[in-house]
Amino acid sequence: MNMKKLLAVVLCLAMLLPVIALGEGDGRVHITYSFWGNQTEAESVQAALDAYNASQDKVFVEPMQIPNEQYTETLVNYAIANQLPDCGMVNENAVLYFSRNGVMADVSDMFAGEELQPMDCITFKDAGVPVGYSSSNEILILYYNKDMFDAANEPYPSADTPYTWDEFVAVARRLTFDENGKHPDEEGFDPGKIVQYGAFVNNWTWQMEVWALSNGGAWFSEDGNEVLINSPEAIESIQKVADLALVEHVAPLNVIPEDNGIGVGIGSGTVAMTTDGTWRLGTDFPNLGINYGIAPLPAMKEEVTICTSGLTGVFKGAHQQEAYDFVKWYTREESNWEALVLTGIWMPKSEYYYKTEEGINAWLGNEAYPFKDLETGKKVLVDYTMNNAKSACWYFTPNTQITTNEILFTALQSVWSGERTAEDVINEIYPELVEAIVVD
């Protein structure tokens, strides 16, 4: 055999090596868990999987990372090819879509008889029947920059009593000034040369639902069958948020919303107050270096916030039972305690952590928790969740991947830019929304 042939044979054998190494010769059932996230999140997922894989010798869970932007469409492609992972994260707006189309296994008994019960607020329901539980709980709150309040001699927002909308706008006005130090209600104020904005209400589409509730309206009926966004209350709530930038000149313009509320708002260093989700306590604020505080959302008529969080779903398939057991283990607070709960990214999903002193102190009182003010935390994170949080619409309304994510997202941009009124836009798209929530 000459050298060339020898080399060829060696290379061919080398190519076979990984195939041999990947063989599932360990006698375990191998299942796949899919998720989205950045490198840090991938590492924390891997840590949790390692712990599970080490805890028993029957099942081996392998991670499958999919980019967030294409997550749902990738899963759908896998489903069409009959190649779905055994379990995985599911975007909130796709939960009812997956469950109604028979892709997800029934997990309604997952926590039956358990000591730790997931809160009702984060239970996905299809026509009233539970179909899945979020892995954590997140609510929308108000973040504020303490230094900007101090500089304006303005008292901090109360953790007990939320601002009324008018108070919120008034405070925002006092915190807004142009390059000559003039406020929006002063003569000579130049809205084209604003140096500091008082407020930014995150207009990322799904977060806008809370203002309809706050104004005494809703986007959808609680059985998920009716579109109510054309009520005067719901329409007015959208217009009021848009007017913060357009009429009051207390907020930066954000015509094409992305998941960028912190960046446009308080994180830019030029905005004093911003509404956003509680996961920001862990994902953003530790790196922002802003002396911040938290408060309940301003209330138009009702004191209300919405809760939401992604779901870890079990997909139907040959290893459904193994996946079910893993998901049950994985979505316990304990399994993600250090990586996700104590870092401030997840708030617990079980009532125990909100209703008992012991449970509350376990996370909120923990030294590692990024938000250090326990008393404020109890009011704004715990009591606010227990007393004022309602499920976001995708917990009970089908096809939000069409309604909120597509139709409303595109249409509302004309409201944010000030080209059309909320009333005009909502009335125009109302028939499309009604048609879209009808289940195929």
Next chain:
Amino acid sequence: MSKRGMIRYNRQETRAAWLLLLPSVIGLICITYLPMLASFALSLFSWNGLGEMKFIGLDNYIRLFTNDSKFYGSLLTTLEYAGISVLGSIVYSMIIALLLNRKVPARGFFRAVFYLPYVLPALAVYLGWKWLYDFNHGFFNYVIKLAGGTSVKFLDSSALVTPSLSLIAVWLSGNLIVIFLAGLQNVPRTYHEAAEIDGANSWQRFWKITIPCMTPIIFYNLLMSLVSNLQVITPALSLTKGGPGTGSYFMCYMLYTQAFKSHKYGYGSAISVILFVLIAIFTGILFSTSGSWIFYEGDDRE
């Protein structure tokens, strides 16, 4: 070689050619033509990706034309964008190519400079422009405010968003410049010299010699530019998400969101079929008129 041997040799060669072509033919059929047929078939169905497929005939098309508030907006936006971008890039690239074709100092350097945008990663380019255009903190508005003007909503108004995005497309048209340059170098010097002796000024020479000699290249650039600009999607995906209104709701973006974000695969396919027909029509118009304005050297026509 005998005649028979020649035939056998030819046949062998043909067989070898087919064998070698096979992978690309299979590829073309499997990744281009079959999916095209499939998406046409899919456009006659209602399908959400996971559930049952329901045959609904032409309903998707009827809906698009009669009952979709965004479809006509999307169509117009796409045409407006393609129109401005194609004309803009052809004129811009022609001017730059003419300048670069002269004996300017550091010509090679400038050629690279104008070609560079074309090879930059698209996403990076669009994110850079996003910062330039931004309403609150953008560079353009910073300059405008310094000069005493008021901020302009480059991407935040439905009237300005399409021209603003077209400007990026024009800026990105470095590939057209390169092709024009190659064409300019092929314009025979003798024509110019003869015209010069006859007393034609440079403007006359440009209109009567350069442009006619360049028409085949202009045609090619026009065609390529038109097809790619009608299929625009990246600026909507990376910058504007289709808005405001339908200001950047390009047809490709619409079909992408309808099919892959809203899971209306049949509906999205119908849009793709319409886009295909639209491109076919424009290409057809371009080809059918080409005989009357393209000048081929060695051609006898006036």
